[in-house]
Amino acid sequence: MVKILKKELLVPNIHFMVLESEVIHLNAKAGEFVVVRPDEYGERIPLNLVDWDEHSASVVFMEVGTSTRKLGCLKSGDTIADLAGPLGRPTEIVTGKKILAIGGCYGIGALYPVLRAFKESGNTVITAIEARSAFLLYWQERLKKYSDEFFEITRDGTRGFTGHIDKFLNWYLLKNSVDMVYAQGCAYLTYLVSQTTKPVGIKTVVGLNPIMIDATGMCGVCRVIINGETKFACVDGPEFDGHSVDWANLLTRRHIYINEERRSLSFYECEKYG
Amino acid sequence: MPEKIIPKKTPMREQPPKERIKNFNEVPYGYSPEEAIAEAKRCLQCKKAPCVAGCPVEIDIPGFIKFIAEGDFKSAIRLIKEKNVLPAVCGRVCPQETQCEQVCTLAKKYEPVAIGRLERFAADYEAAQGEAPIPELPPSTGKKVAVIGSGPGGLTVAGDLIRLGHSVTIFEALHKPGGVLVYGIPEFRLPKAIVYREVDYLIRCGVKLVLNFIVGKTATIDQLLKEFDAVYIGTGAGLPWFMNIPGENLNGVYSANEYLTRSNLMKAYLFPEYDTPIARGKRVAVVGGGNVAMDCARTALRLGAEEVHIVYRRSKQEMPARIEEIHHAEEEGVIFDWLTLPVRYIGDERGWVKEMECIKMQLGEPDASGRRKPIPIEGSNYITPVDTVICAIGQGPNPLIPQTTPDLKAGKWGNIEVDKATMKTSKPKCWAGGDVVRGGATVILAMGDARIAARSIDEYLRTGVW
Ligand SMILES: Cc1cc2nc3c(=O)[nH]c(=O)nc-3n(C[C@H](O)[C@H](O)[C@H](O)COP(=O)(O)OP(=O)(O)OC[C@H]3O[C@@H](n4cnc5c(N)ncnc54)[C@H](O)[C@@H]3O)c2cc1C
Ligand SMILES: Cc1cc2nc3c(=O)[nH]c(=O)nc-3n(C[C@H](O)[C@H](O)[C@H](O)COP(=O)(O)OP(=O)(O)OC[C@H]3O[C@@H](n4cnc5c(N)ncnc54)[C@H](O)[C@@H]3O)c2cc1C
Ligand code: SF4
Ligand code: SF4
Ligand code: FES
Numbered sequence A: 001m002v003k004i005l006k007k008e009l010l011v012p013n014i015h016f017m018v019l020e021s022e023v024i025h026l027n028a029k030a031g032e033f034v035v036v037r038p039d040e041y042g043e044r045i046p047l048n049l050v051d052w053d054e055h056s057a058s059v060v061f062m063e064v065g066t067s068t069r070k071l072g073c074l075k076s077g078d079t080i081a082d083l084a085g086p087l088g089r090p091t092e093i094v095t096g097k098k099i100l101a102i103g104g105c106y107g108i109g110a111l112y113p114v115l116r117a118f119k120e121s122g123n124t125v126i127t128a129i130e131a132r133s134a135f136l137l138y139w140q141e142r143l144k145k146y147s148d149e150f151f152e153i154t155r156d157g158t159r160g161f162t163g164h165i166d167k168f169l170n171w172y173l174l175k176n177s178v179d180m181v182y183a184q185g186c187a188y189l190t191y192l193v194s195q196t197t198k199p200v201g202i203k204t205v206v207g208l209n210p211i212m213i214d215a216t217g218m219c220g221v222c223r224v225i226i227n228g229e230t231k232f233a234c235v236d237g238p239e240f241d242g243h244s245v246d247w248a249n250l251l252t253r254r255h256i257y258i259n260e261e262r263r264s265l266s267f268y269e270c271e272k273y274g
Numbered sequence B: 001m002p003e004k005i006i007p008k009k010t011p012m013r014e015q016p017p018k019e020r021i022k023n024f025n026e027v028p029y030g031y032s033p034e035e036a037i038a039e040a041k042r043c044l045q046c047k048k049a050p051c052v053a054g055c056p057v058e059i060d061i062p063g064f065i066k067f068i069a070e071g072d073f074k075s076a077i078r079l080i081k082e083k084n085v086l087p088a089v090c091g092r093v094c095p096q097e098t099q100c101e102q103v104c105t106l107a108k109k110y111e112p113v114a115i116g117r118l119e120r121f122a123a124d125y126e127a128a129q130g131e132a133p134i135p136e137l138p139p140s141t142g143k144k145v146a147v148i149g150s151g152p153g154g155l156t157v158a159g160d161l162i163r164l165g166h167s168v169t170i171f172e173a174l175h176k177p178g179g180v181l182v183y184g185i186p187e188f189r190l191p192k193a194i195v196y197r198e199v200d201y202l203i204r205c206g207v208k209l210v211l212n213f214i215v216g217k218t219a220t221i222d223q224l225l226k227e228f229d230a231v232y233i234g235t236g237a238g239l240p241w242f243m244n245i246p247g248e249n250l251n252g253v254y255s256a257n258e259y260l261t262r263s264n265l266m267k268a269y270l271f272p273e274y275d276t277p278i279a280r281g282k283r284v285a286v287v288g289g290g291n292v293a294m295d296c297a298r299t300a301l302r303l304g305a306e307e308v309h310i311v312y313r314r315s316k317q318e319m320p321a322r323i324e325e326i327h328h329a330e331e332e333g334v335i336f337d338w339l340t341l342p343v344r345y346i347g348d349e350r351g352w353v354k355e356m357e358c359i360k361m362q363l364g365e366p367d368a369s370g371r372r373k374p375i376p377i378e379g380s381n382y383i384t385p386v387d388t389v390i391c392a393i394g395q396g397p398n399p400l401i402p403q404t405t406p407d408l409k410a411g412k413w414g415n416i417e418v419d420k421a422t423m424k425t426s427k428p429k430c431w432a433g434g435d436v437v438r439g440g441a442t443v444i445l446a447m448g449d450a451r452i453a454a455r456s457i458d459e460y461l462r463t464g465v466w
Helices: A066-072 A106-120 A140-144 A165-175 A187-197 A247-253 A258-273 B033-040 B050-054 B061-069 B073-083 B087-093 B115-128 B152-162 B192-204 B221-225 B256-265 B291-302 B323-332 B400-404 B443-463
Strands: A002-011 A014-020 A033-037 A045-048 A051-053 A056-062 A082-087 A098-104 A124-131 A149-154 A180-184 A203-207 A223-226 A229-232 A239-241 B144-148 B167-171 B208-210 B230-233 B253-255 B283-287 B307-311 B335-337 B340-347 B353-366 B372-376 B382-385 B388-391 B430-432
Touching: A014 A066, A014 A106, A033 A056, A045 A056, A045 A106, A056 A066, A056 A106, A066 A258, A098 A106, A098 A165, A098 A187, A106 A124, A106 A140, A106 A180, A124 A140, A124 A165, A140 A149, A149 A165, A165 A187, A180 A187, A187 A203, A187 A247, A223 A239, A223 A247, B033 B061, B033 B115, B050 B061, B061 B073, B061 B115, B073 B087, B073 B115, B087 B115, B087 B192, B087 B443, B144 B152, B152 B167, B152 B192, B152 B230, B152 B443, B192 B208, B221 B230, B230 B443, B253 B256, B256 B291, B256 B388, B283 B291, B291 B307, B291 B323, B291 B388, B307 B340, B353 B388, B430 B443
Parallel strands: A098 A124, A098 A180, A124 A149, A180 A203, B144 B167, B144 B230, B167 B208, B230 B430, B253 B388, B283 B307, B283 B388, B307 B335
Antiparallel strands: A002 A014, A014 A056, A033 A045, A033 A082, A051 A056, A203 A239, A223 A229, B340 B353, B353 B372, B353 B382
């Protein structure tokens, strides 16, 4: 049993959760993730580590299906069944570079430790966070602390730059040059970022989120195709060069269980709400 | 001594095939006390019992069988447990036909004594009596041992060392202990309650169990060595192999590990009560010919498949699976496509596998493994419809520890190298055994390695000499 030390709703559907852990901090690095299991019936799901200290590990998650819905219903002081990590390869932290870092939905949270590591290693960091509407953006103050420049992007134009990430990238890269683009968030966002930077040849690192189970390299469900070669995202990634990813395969594999996931969610909701 | 030789084993009652493919309950029921006594009386009580040498942990087989024949089941289990801490497991899953039973004197002319079934009987008898009593433990030596992995190997090392007065902590990456016994081997062959009972016994003896702790990531071996005097690595062979043929990343193509982990560890067969889903295919192909392939095929049937094929590139004689498992699979209606090799998988417009292309094989000269090498027959390709494919062609050692422990010597396939007499690795204070050393092997061999390592660890802890 793992205690929830703190939980808060950041914006509709996106939660911040601090979990008790005496061990995650021992080796935790930016870009790594943890696996959590909400209860005895639950799935093992991967979530990025957004922060840690000697007694805790924190995550930011978006409610999409049963597991994240279950987590969403919990409050400070409750417990979850399991927490394991850190897992995956950490972000490769370069030095002395100009980096454009992009986050959307849960990726805004996932961006935080990476920005911090980039900044602390002497890089110039330009941060851009994006959402459908202004009320879905969060953690601006936290992120600004580690950013040299800071942009907000909304699709409906309620704050900052209006449009989707591709429009922003085309606009920004027209008059600025960067050494590298880094992106965290849903597969569509990381895909769009990679597609936009590919023609202009800017190195782009993205966090991928295929389905996982054990997250230790044991089951192979997380396989992704990178430069034509099969890799296990949990041990070889989850970050890869966005221009080498077989996106069609990733997006198809993420939907393997779409019917079952719907069934699971309606089963859970009927049980919970009658 | 039996008055008259009884040529055949006392049969064991089983769930009928038609019924059992609709549930995940254990298939054989086990012997009743009367059946066990009858079977035990078949044993000739040979003076130089060859069966003992056939058992990798050298159980006193005639000894425990004699106790069963006399109806003294308590003494039987006590004697078995001197050598084997997981008898309920081994009695069920050991490949007896190539070990103890193969060399049984009776086997020369008749069926061997059903040693495995008797071992299982004695263990189940003990369990039915309630919690096993804790043995008296010697005073603490003050030495601390870290055991990495809670498979049969790790559990054996822990059991041996705690009884020698050392403090033992098991670190397990997953959220449940037991290794392959829990995530791999299905409930209908090895009920998980049996494994948890053994783990519980170790915990009652004082072994500490830390779950969700991935050595190499959560803490490295070097970090553990700051706190522990010795480390045993029993991390198993969990890395699934694929064939690297076109279409292997289509939806509906599984590794055996994924398929079995979903069903066993995550209980996907009880979806949606449990949250983890699994594809319930109608036409399933399982590629491979070992125990793992049999387990996948039989799981697929229980998940509602109409047709399950085992696709194996050699013939029945070369199949590495246990005879009992092949027999059970046949009874349940699994179809065997011998001398057949998949060459590619074909997907539909939604990215799901819909067909597989296979080529027929013929057997040539024996290869390095002594088995006849399969050779493709040119032009014999054919395409057959499938909606689920499970790749059960084998697995390699878990890579996390070799990757994060640079001074630990590993072979070409990632197997940790050890000195066979002590199971010492190239890294001081580190021992290893079981599948991480051997590649995919057996439960009892992992336990045998663990025994050797435990003895060596104890000696090191007492003398301080590496
Ligand atoms: C390495 C890694 C790190 C991750 N980090 C985070 C994180 O920090 N925070 C976080 O919220 N999520 C993160 N994810 C994604 C997260 O694991 C999934 O959202 C989660 O498993 C969904 O479980 P569920 O049971 O709630 O939904 P499911 O029932 O599994 O999914 C419901 C439906 O939503 C879709 N879906 C699932 N996840 C997403 C998504 N992220 N974006 C769009 N659609 C989705 C599925 O395809 C499915 O159709 C990460 C994934 C990986 C592999
Ligand atoms: C489906 C299947 C069926 C089988 N059937 C039979 C059979 O009928 N008879 C038979 O004798 N054998 C059978 N085997 C083989 C047998 O199960 C193995 O040989 C045996 O389990 C090996 O034991 P082990 O202790 O070495 O490792 P494992 O049982 O593999 O256990 C290793 C444990 O270590 C954990 N681990 C791995 N890495 C780390 C890490 N970095 N940190 C912490 N923990 C870690 C794993 O999660 C796992 O729990 C079968 C195997 C499979 C897969
Ligand atoms: S442990 Fe295995 S090999 Fe040894 S006697 Fe028992 S069944 Fe036979
Ligand atoms: S070899 Fe067979 S008959 Fe002889 S003691 Fe062993 S089990 Fe009994
Ligand atoms: S999640 Fe199982 S191998 Fe990556």
